[in-house]
Amino acid sequence: MKTTLSARQATILKYIREFTLENSRPPTVREIQNALQISSTSVVDYNLNQLVEKGELRRSRNISRGIELTEMPAPKDDRLSIPIVGTIAAGAPIEVPDDLSDPRSWGDTVEVSPSLMNLRGEGLFALRVKGYSMVDALIADGDVVLMRSQKTAENGETVAVWIEGEKTTTLKKFYREGTRVRLQPANVTMAPIYVDSDAVQVQGKLMGVIRQVAH
Amino acid sequence: MKTTLSARQATILKYIREFTLENSRPPTVREIQNALQISSTSVVDYNLNQLVEKGELRRSRNISRGIELTEMPAPKDDRLSIPIVGTIAAGAPIEVPDDLSDPRSWGDTVEVSPSLMNLRGEGLFALRVKGYSMVDALIADGDVVLMRSQKTAENGETVAVWIEGEKTTTLKKFYREGTRVRLQPANVTMAPIYVDSDAVQVQGKLMGVIRQVAH
């Protein structure tokens, strides 16, 4: 499948990429012909078929603009949009809007490719972290945390918990030990916290972290 | 611009969205007609023009599949694909392939929406972090770091530096102080390292961090 492309074929392939990105639709045979100063549509047709054989693209017969790149820069339907619904800070509970399913209510979103993050299912949302209350979970001010909404937690999961006694929401590893709960910071240099089972309330489970470094 | 859509117009709009996502090209008038059991192409044409007036989409006259959604779920060209070119671990220098511009050589990629990360320009790549040598920069094992390739650094930037004496590449904040360099961990609880200016080599600048939490 790693056959060499002729100069013309490489040019055509590149043009298809750019055109599709620019116009959000594939080019026609004649659009390729004119843009690349090719003498005949049949030449384009020939090279398109070559590109099909070499696995670079697919064609739908008798359909206008029936060109489809085999490896799109990033297939649209293979991506996940997660809304950033608010911020999380020490001392404040997480507020999750009722309706997460309506994209039109979303502000900022995070785009994640499943190849990187294996995120599935419902209840996904994101929060912007305020303050340094979670450095022990390797999370800094300004980070965006990806969460899945849930009320319970398995042992060992990192969850956002509301600690009644301290009026604080933090991210900790969760371990049920008899009647109490051990909340273990992700940072190994920090000591765990022990709380009564009914004094904590699981808000959601940590799925990922995204950080932009100021530039 | 917030005019009400008729039932038929809403249906057509929805179909266009789904079709475009499915086939990575907009539908033709007749494809819409057949799929939605509409009696005539002129009806489709009429409603398409209505949708244009209501600001939902644009049309290119006399061009096949000349339909373009005004609010794409996520504009393709408004997104950045960054290749994950390898791993970074304590004791190993960063190896960046020569040609970053050819998408065909990419394996995994990271998708970033500019609204979240303000990343521009060339030389962007990503690395998977191995080991816990960078917990002081709030970076854990398995994280993906976004880097921009560069050989110099401004004061205060977080950069990947190769420390000759320790045969190690780490991420630290960079400060030039006379003939030597102060390398400050991002974690405030850690002490800085001082090295001779010509004993360090800047590999790239940290632009962002992405972490998936095991689930």
Add this chain to the structure above:
DNA sequence: GATTGACACGAACATGTGTTCGCAACTATA
């Protein structure tokens, strides 16, 4: 030189596809 294969050329052909037009059905308003 003859043969073969890859690639290019130009001209048609067949049909996919946007557009137009006259007319009818259905509202809402006076």
Add this chain to the structure above:
DNA sequence: TATAGTTGCGAACACATGTTCGTGTCAATC
């Protein structure tokens, strides 16, 4: 009821577009 505006219908038209075919060029091979 009358009138105007919106929407739906069917058919035809014009051209945009994928496809095919015969021919030509060039380099490699025998």
